[in-house]
Amino acid sequence: MRLRAVLIISAALICGCVTNLIGAGAAEKLNVLFLMSDDMRPALGCYGHPLVQSPNIDALAQSGVRFDRAYCQYPLCNPSRTSLLTGRHPTTTGVLDNTIDFRAAHPEWVSLPQHFKNNGYASLRCGKIFHGGIDDAFAWDQGGDPPRPDNSPRKRPDAKQRVANSDRFVTLEDDGQSHGDYNVADRAIRYLNQLQDRPFFLACGFSKPHSPPTAPKKFLDMYDAAKIKLPKTFAAVPAAPKGFPGVSITRNSDLFIDRPASEEEARMMLRAYYASVSWTDWNIGRVMRELDRLKLREKTVVVFWGDHGYHLGEFGKWAKHGSLYELGTRVPLIVSAPMAKEKGKTATGPVQALDIYPTLCELCGIASPSGIEGHSLLPLLADVNSKWEYPAYSVAGNAANLGVAVRTRRVVRQYIRCDADR
Ligand SMILES: [Ca+2]
Numbered sequence: 001m002r003l004r005a006v007l008i009i010s011a012a013l014i015c016g017c018v019t020n021l022i023g024a025g026a027a028e029k030l031n032v033l034f035l036m037s038d039d040m041r042p043a044l045g046c047y048g049h050p051l052v053q054s055p056n057i058d059a060l061a062q063s064g065v066r067f068d069r070a071y072c073q074y075p076l077c078n079p080s081r082t083s084l085l086t087g088r089h090p091t092t093t094g095v096l097d098n099t100i101d102f103r104a105a106h107p108e109w110v111s112l113p114q115h116f117k118n119n120g121y122a123s124l125r126c127g128k129i130f131h132g133g134i135d136d137a138f139a140w141d142q143g144g145d146p147p148r149p150d151n152s153p154r155k156r157p158d159a160k161q162r163v164a165n166s167d168r169f170v171t172l173e174d175d176g177q178s179h180g181d182y183n184v185a186d187r188a189i190r191y192l193n194q195l196q197d198r199p200f201f202l203a204c205g206f207s208k209p210h211s212p213p214t215a216p217k218k219f220l221d222m223y224d225a226a227k228i229k230l231p232k233t234f235a236a237v238p239a240a241p242k243g244f245p246g247v248s249i250t251r252n253s254d255l256f257i258d259r260p261a262s263e264e265e266a267r268m269m270l271r272a273y274y275a276s277v278s279w280t281d282w283n284i285g286r287v288m289r290e291l292d293r294l295k296l297r298e299k300t301v302v303v304f305w306g307d308h309g310y311h312l313g314e315f316g317k318w319a320k321h322g323s324l325y326e327l328g329t330r331v332p333l334i335v336s337a338p339m340a341k342e343k344g345k346t347a348t349g350p351v352q353a354l355d356i357y358p359t360l361c362e363l364c365g366i367a368s369p370s371g372i373e374g375h376s377l378l379p380l381l382a383d384v385n386s387k388w389e390y391p392a393y394s395v396a397g398n399a400a401n402l403g404v405a406v407r408t409r410r411v412v413r414q415y416i417r418c419d420a421d422r
Contacts, residue, residue: 029199030338030364031300032116033188033291036205037280038077038128039254039320040306042332044277052274053222056285057334060304062344064336065381069350071392071407072308075320075328078131080307080353085112085130087357087372089393096398101134104151110369112357114139116201119366124191127184127205142191166257167265169272170214176279179214181206185283189290196294199364206283209276211254211319219275219282225267228274235316236260248403249315250322266313273312301363302336303356322396324405329394337363340381347384350392350407351377 044054046061073083078098117123125143135145188204240249311317354374379386392407
């Protein structure tokens, strides 16, 4: 009975929100600019980080709603992205690692960019949106990979190459023009200039700060390794905190693979990660300035999202694989919608990455396809203090051994204690 009452209230709020948010009788379709970053935890100025410089993402937060407790549904690229882009939990998609293409088992599902394409939008991809090598070929008008013949599982990355990339960071010349992420922003800018006559869904995915963290020298120079504090729970090798099962902290598979990290090395890696975050922010700024220059901002919903959390030495762990802790699952999420009443506000209730699918549909006046498991965030965009009773679920592991984390409003204290950035 209580659940029913909540649903009725939510429905009423949603109906009011659409009118209030995008204006009654708005004839013009809103565009979507979906900005993604790979392996960026909320180490950002607007999330209260004391060191990291992220002026462009901070400005975006000022123009919209920052979700302080947003969670990915699985702390790994492919399962997390597949969940968001299909609007379904990983336990529904069955995609629990980086090799599986959801299309193999579910050719009838409609992915988020495909849905916008089907509804008259120009659907454009630049950079990493689906996981590398597993693109949804029919979702895009431009920028997609060619169709794969059989949706077969993707080959696992070469283990030797992974180890070779471990424990190092890459310094670029000038503004980083030689790197793919610079070109991702360039391509997004080109698309924006081509898209004057149709509504667009432009997905722009940066590959950094994924390992190896990479940035031009001037971004590294923004941070002094000697001033970077290691987390209180720093350890040289992965070890579960007292009272938690050993399986809750798995071995490192991106950085410091199978070897201890010294405190000096850890500080240097933190510096490189922060620099890589700042360079990603700078590339995002390039795209946002072009959106403004073309006077498209008032017609465009902008979302910024990171695909999962990231350990930076907490509990001796680096990166994300297998971590259901706050550090592994909490992500940056900002939604900036034109005409939204709430600007520069923070929503504190737990929300899920898979809520983005129905949110974008509703903001753009498109019905969500059947089977979508998230909830539109429109009530929170209209009033960040709206009643929001949905929990956030995250899973890790495989079908035989699946760990589950559930977040509700009641675990706020626990989450603050776990976050070493605060
Ligand atoms: Ca990732």
